[in-house]
Amino acid sequence: MTTAPLYSLIAFLTGGLLTLMVLTNGTLAVYGTLLFSSWVPHVTGTVAALAILAVLKPKRAKPLRPPLWAYLAGVGGAFTVMLTSATVNTSLALSGTIALGLAGQVVFSLFADIRGLFGLPKKRPSARDLTALGMILSGALLLVLMGGSQ
């Protein structure tokens, strides 16, 4: 399960977009409520996605309709905001919330790849993949919990 450098670069830059979103949405939360800071990007994102779809008109990959549950990802994202906005105000604070969130993502991704969850291909992580995972996760936890920021 090695990753081609081009995919790695794209995924790495995609993570950079998340940094920008933390900044923009975090700024919204300074002026408004946490609910507002998630509601705004979902609404403006819907408009932006419609505009991009209207211009690019991407072809549908398959004529078959996708299963209805595949449309429910947005509910998961919205619930995430509710959970984190609750925990950020406890003694976990932002760093604890992010650290546990990273752990949750890693556990889910391992389970998802090994079982091929929700119709995506099965992938068995190699020992090297797990070492890489351990290094990235420990580096991230170090920065979040001891870096004094983020």
Add this chain to the structure above:
Amino acid sequence: MIPFVLMAFTAGLLIGLSRQLNGRLSLSTSAMEASFWNHIVGAIFLTLAAFALGGLFEGDLENIPLWAYLGGPIGVIFIAASSWLITRIGAVSTTMLIIAGQMIFGILLDMIRGVPGDLTIRILGTALILGGMWLLHRPAKAAA
């Protein structure tokens, strides 16, 4: 304390779940269409939540800098890209590389903005992340 730990952990599980579902949707449609559905379904759900909980427009909303509204369009690209990636390199690689990018761009942004932090920790954390990335796409049959 334990309920909050579980809640924060569950938030991470839900991020993974959403990414998996968006990836599945993009297999039948396109990455951009999956991103559209993710946003409109989330917007509807959060609007309903706002009606139930109230207080959506409380605060000092007139003084929000305009650039703070760019998170939505950036998020559209983010969801489309991660849906495209997860069907090609799998959930583990997608998740790890997104975390790596988020952390390293976060450090860069913090340093540009002059956010104080421990330099040793920053260097050590960055080195671990870059080392992990290097390991992740080393060819499988390469001589050790």
